[in-house]
Amino acid sequence: MHQNGVECCESVCVHEELLQKVTAQMPKEEALYDLAELFKVFGDSTRIRILFVLFEAEVCVCDLAEALQMTQSAVSHQLKILKQAKLVKNRRAGKSIFYSLADDHVRAIIGQGLEHIEE
Amino acid sequence: MHQNGVECCESVCVHEELLQKVTAQMPKEEALYDLAELFKVFGDSTRIRILFVLFEAEVCVCDLAEALQMTQSAVSHQLKILKQAKLVKNRRAGKSIFYSLADDHVRAIIGQGLEHIEE
């Protein structure tokens, strides 16, 4: 039974030494989970669009909503997710709250993604 | 009403010129969608783990299942998604099918992600 991990296509595959190598190099469960969570944040076109707007300037929630033709509530919910992932930061200015990119990793990651889909 | 896009926090925000700048730089709808779809593929810890295994070697489905302690079916379903996104490729060798990374974008994207979560 392969599912039980006892043995598997023994004549062809590397198996033993491969398993050792793989488990040695594999990051910890928590890191893998955090990594997936991070990319999950990029995996929504609304959030991608928000990030592209923030590439251009620091923008308040209200203008973001207008730029993307979405409700203020929907934008605000997504901004919360982006902020939890530390992809954006914000500052208050009177009644408005301005959002901007947290660091350059955002540009780098999206840049790599663009390269891949433009092949 | 802000939701209707007529006017918005006029005294504070850049508004008009910002909107022009943003819409000029914003990629097309299709590109934004493709980009989100790509990151969605990275946004699952099972697929991340598969990719990490493939960082080390070309591996058959059966060994992947054992390395990750998952059923062959679950791994196969995820491999299909990875292949559709052109992140992995495969070749047949007898009864087995070996999977490997499609190109170096995968390493680059995951590398950027790792940098971000290791802050």
Added chain:
DNA sequence: TTATCATATGAACAGTCATTCATATGTTCA
């Protein structure tokens, strides 16, 4: 303080998705 503006948030609903189970496809060997 009160009214208004800008933003945040909780609940609910609809759509999406990863896994499981059963089964199909395709290869090798006897």
Added chain:
DNA sequence: TGAACATATGAATGACTGTTCATATGATAA
């Protein structure tokens, strides 16, 4: 050909997620 192995796949299910709606919080100005 038939049996065993390796992989793929369709349907079903439970869990997750983005948007909407209603409302709450927080700030400004009169």
